[in-house]
Amino acid sequence: MSKRVVLSLLVASALSTAAFAEEPKSGGVINAVIQPEPPGLMVGLVQNGPTQMVAGNIYEGLLRYSPKLEPLPGLAESWSVSEDGKIYTFKLRKGVTWHDNKPFTSADVAFSIDFLKQTHPRARGNLAQLDKVETPDDYTVVFTLKQPFGPFLGIFEVGSLPMLPKHIYEGTDYKTNPANNTPVGTGPFMFKEWQKGSFIRLVKNPNYYIKGLPHLDEIYWHVIPDAAARAVAFETGKVDVLPGGSVENFDVPRLTKLKNVCVTGAGWEFFSPHSWLWLNNRSGPTANKKFRQALMYAIDRNFAKDVIWNGLAKVATGPSASTIKYYTDKVTTYDYDPAKAKALLKEAGYKGEKVRLLPLPYGETWQRWAEAVKQNLQDVGINVEMIATDVPGWNQKVSDWDYDIAFTYLYQYGDPALGVGRNYISSQISKGSPFNNVEGYSNPEIDQLFADGATAFPDSKRDEIYLKAQKILTDDVPVAWQLELQFPTITRCNVKNLVTTAIGVNDGFRDAWLDK
Amino acid sequence: MLSFIAKRLAKAVVVLLAIVVFNFMLIRMAPGDPAMVMAGEAGASDQIFVTQLREKFGLDQPLPVQLYRYVKGIATLDLGFSFRQQMPVAKLIAERLPATLLLTGTAFVISLLLGVLFGTLAARFAGTWADTAITILALIFYATPLFWVALMAILLFSVSMDWLPSFGYETVGANYTGFAHVLDVGAHLILPATTMGLFFMATYARMTRASMLEVKRHDFVKTARAKGLRDAVIQRRHVLRNALLPVVTLAGLQAGTLVGGAVLTETVFAWPGIGRLMYEALLQRDYNLLLGVFVVCSAMVLAFNLITDLIYRAVDPRIEFAS
Numbered sequence: 052m053s054k055r056v057v058l059s060l061l062v063a064s065a066l067s068t069a070a071f072a073e074e075p076k077s078g079g080v081i082n083a084v085i086q087p088e089p090p091g092l093m094v095g096l097v098q099n100g101p102t103q104m105v106a107g108n109i110y111e112g113l114l115r116y117s118p119k120l121e122p123l124p125g126l127a128e129s130w131s132v133s134e135d136g137k138i139y140t141f142k143l144r145k146g147v148t149w150h151d152n153k154p155f156t157s158a159d160v161a162f163s164i165d166f167l168k169q170t171h172p173r174a175r176g177n178l179a180q181l182d183k184v185e186t187p188d189d190y191t192v193v194f195t196l197k198q199p200f201g202p203f204l205g206i207f208e209v210g211s212l213p214m215l216p217k218h219i220y221e222g223t224d225y226k227t228n229p230a231n232n233t234p235v236g237t238g239p240f241m242f243k244e245w246q247k248g249s250f251i252r253l254v255k256n257p258n259y260y261i262k263g264l265p266h267l268d269e270i271y272w273h274v275i276p277d278a279a280a281r282a283v284a285f286e287t288g289k290v291d292v293l294p295g296g297s298v299e300n301f302d303v304p305r306l307t308k309l310k311n312v313c314v315t316g317a318g319w320e321f322f323s324p325h326s327w328l329w330l331n332n333r334s335g336p337t338a339n340k341k342f343r344q345a346l347m348y349a350i351d352r353n354f355a356k357d358v359i360w361n362g363l364a365k366v367a368t369g370p371s372a373s374t375i376k377y378y379t380d381k382v383t384t385y386d387y388d389p390a391k392a393k394a395l396l397k398e399a400g401y402k403g404e405k406v407r408l409l410p411l412p413y414g415e416t417w418q419r420w421a422e423a424v425k426q427n428l429q430d431v432g433i434n435v436e437m438i439a440t441d442v443p444g445w446n447q448k449v450s451d452w453d454y455d456i457a458f459t460y461l462y463q464y465g466d467p468a469l470g471v472g473r474n475y476i477s478s479q480i481s482k483g484s485p486f487n488n489v490e491g492y493s494n495p496e497i498d499q500l501f502a503d504g505a506t507a508f509p510d511s512k513r514d515e516i517y518l519k520a521q522k523i524l525t526d527d528v529p530v531a532w533q534l535e536l537q538f539p540t541i542t543r544c545n546v547k548n549l550v551t552t553a554i555g556v557n558d559g560f561r562d563a564w565l566d567k
Numbered sequence: 568m569l570s571f572i573a574k575r576l577a578k579a580v581v582v583l584l585a586i587v588v589f590n591f592m593l594i595r596m597a598p599g600d601p602a603m604v605m606a607g608e609a610g611a612s613d614q615i616f617v618t619q620l621r622e623k624f625g626l627d628q629p630l631p632v633q634l635y636r637y638v639k640g641i642a643t644l645d646l647g648f649s650f651r652q653q654m655p656v657a658k659l660i661a662e663r664l665p666a667t668l669l670l671t672g673t674a675f676v677i678s679l680l681l682g683v684l685f686g687t688l689a690a691r692f693a694g695t696w697a698d699t700a701i702t703i704l705a706l707i708f709y710a711t712p713l714f715w716v717a718l719m720a721i722l723l724f725s726v727s728m729d730w731l732p733s734f735g736y737e738t739v740g741a742n743y744t745g746f747a748h749v750l751d752v753g754a755h756l757i758l759p760a761t762t763m764g765l766f767f768m769a770t771y772a773r774m775t776r777a778s779m780l781e782v783k784r785h786d787f788v789k790t791a792r793a794k795g796l797r798d799a800v801i802q803r804r805h806v807l808r809n810a811l812l813p814v815v816t817l818a819g820l821q822a823g824t825l826v827g828g829a830v831l832t833e834t835v836f837a838w839p840g841i842g843r844l845m846y847e848a849l850l851q852r853d854y855n856l857l858l859g860v861f862v863v864c865s866a867m868v869l870a871f872n873l874i875t876d877l878i879y880r881a882v883d884p885r886i887e888f889a890s
Contacts, residue, residue: 247663
């Protein structure tokens with residue numbers, strides 16, 4: 052079969068070389084913060100943020116991604132796609148072993164796919180177009196799709212599709228396997244110790260398949276539940292790394308002004324955290340398109356960006372973040388214009404009905420933001436009632452559609468088919484999840500566009516489809532897009548090369564080193 | 568005395584059962600369940616995922632069945648399995664208990680000793696500048712929010728002076744042993760134990776002062792004075808001893824809550840204790856873990872109430888056990 056090589060190892064090597072401008076030094080220990088404490092480290096079973104952050108050192112995926120979301124070699128050293136876009140052939144690295152010294156082979160890949168389809172809701176969705184997995188030899192894996200799936204090469208990072216050891220899990224009850232407490236991966240660091248409530252300790256994998264890596268001897272992940280205490284731990288030199296979101300936003304400017312402190316906003320390109328207000332399209336004032344448009348004009352998003360988020364954000368223009376594929380800003384835009392908002396409210400026939408606003412219970416920054424939005428809405432005459440919840444209560448209310456306006460932010464996973472469509476297509480209207488089409492927006496044209504966009508091949512066709520979808524959505528305003536969020540990673544300046552890929556700290560500390 | 572203890576124990580079992588049932592129902596009235604929380608944390612979820620979790624945790628069963636299973640477990644001293652931490656609840660509590668007892672026990676001792684001492688001094692020198700100073704300080708410590716005191720203590724002693732560690736139970740990675748380890752843990756203990764102790768010290772001081780002033784007015788004190796006893800003896804033997812009963816009551820109540828830890832102190836100082844475990848379990852709707860902590864804490868409160876009654880007898884021999 053004629054094949055087209057998508058990206059060669061040579062290009063990847065060149066990218067990696069560019070990142071190593073300084074000569075790395077070996078040895079040393081990094082202390083980082085993790086919050087909240089992860090429930091487990093077996094990333095095939097637990098997919099929350101802290102788990103992925105720690106487990107990204109232990110486990111690996113077939114691919115990694117550059118900040119421009121181009122695939123880079125991971126456990127696969129090369130890959131190719133058939134001309135019809137339905138067959139993907141991966142060549143695995145040779146000489147890779149699990150932390151218990153058993154060899155990593157294509158059988159592990161096939162097993163992992165089967166495992167994750169049972170336990171990993173996002174992988175289950177990403178693999179919906181997968182017809183079969185074949186392993187013609189120990190180092191070749193062939194994925195055959197039912198139909199082309201545009202973002203297929205974008206689903207192989209460690210959090211989305213981690214490789215799991217077949218020899219440990221095959222024939223066992225995955226959820227109760229004792230190995231879940233002592234995770235075994237192929238990654239640059241091995242699990243060593245976990246004192247619950249205090250720290251997780253990882254040590255260097257001496258048999259890592261890339262010679263000279265990792266540079267560090269150990270990583271300690273400290274569990275510090277209070278945001279102010281985390282900031283102090285960094286300030287007093289007890290920790291070296293504050294991954295994005297570890298401290299309250301208003302502490303960031305203070306910490307980054309300290310001596311020998313460096314900051315980067317990179318490493319979030321794949322996730323692209325995008326915030327918006329869910330607007331209940333089913334009933335109440337928010338069911339009216341003009342009311343929803345009025346909200347967009349009523350909210351001063353630049354104020355939120357500059358004051359609430361200290362400039363660590365970008366005003367969102369629509370359903371896609373500017374960092375993901377097929378983004379366009381050639382859409383209907385909504386600048387802060389209270390007069391226009393009032394006029395639209397009048398056209399919508401709004402009579403001052405009470406509107407329930409649910410803040411996101413993720414800390415002080417989010418609370419302040421909700422208060423600012425409430426003030427904006429009251430200024431144009433909207434009667435707002437703030438409903439306080441904790442995280443489980445928020446999940447429950449949003450999943451049960453029991454709200455009028457609700458704050459949220461979600462990851463976009465680099466591609467509209469992976470992280471955008473789910474919030475707007477009508478097949479995703481289903482109670483029980485705070486991540487799907489929670490607002491209840493239903494538009495057959497949008498359904499068709501996202502269906503076509505996911506399966507269009509080659510890529511050039513997708514561009515046109517998603518451009519159209521973004522235009523329709525920004526006109527309909529099913530939700531009120533707010534900000535593209537930035538969660539800066541703050542480190543001591545002697546921590547080098549920590550963030551090198553599109554998933555940043557979540558990709559592990561493989562390339563990081565300490566300049567002593 | 569034995570029959571008194573046996574009767575109190577029998578009552579305690581009934582009370583404990585009532586507490587378990589009440590808490591079991593109360594927790595389930597809060598919105599959201601562990602499956603929803605874990606699905607929420609996964610960054611993506613579908614109905615299959617939530618259903619899988621509910622089945623795994625037994626949350627798909629009717630509430631009476633869940634309650635029956637839980638009570639049956641408690642009867643065999645099985646506190647169940649933590650949904651989120653993926654560990655037996657008893658093991659989790661046992662892991663955190665030493666740290667909590669060290670923190671709360673130290674705070675308890677500091678607060679009791681200093682509280683009674685300052686309360687006695689304030690009563691002895693009532694109306695003088697010493698009394699005023701102690702009363703004002705006690706009022707400040709009593710009224711100031713604990714988390715604020717904690718943060719100010721961290722700013723002063725950790726950030727500005729760099730004298731004491733700001734978080735944790737020990738220096739992670741230092742691998743101290745023997746006396747060096749004791750010193751290391753001690754250094755980590757100073758700020759949280761003192762912060763927590765200040766509040767209780769204030770309550771003991773106020774209570775002791777008020778109680779001693781009350782006792783001082785009684786006739787037997789006048790008699791003792793008329794007999795020509797030295798003031799120190801009167802204060803110690805007649806006034807303080809009689810004034811201690813309400814302090815013992817208060818101490819008994821506080822001692823019962825020691826196992827429950829200190830949510831705020833443990834959170835601010837990242838102290839790996841039961842209080843934090845309970846707080847996190849509540850936020851994550853980790854029903855079994857939360858109930859497990861409640862059961863252990865309730866049992867301790869009941870036990871300390873019994874011990875307090877026994878101490879009453881020792882402090883004041885006039886008190887007799889109800890037969």
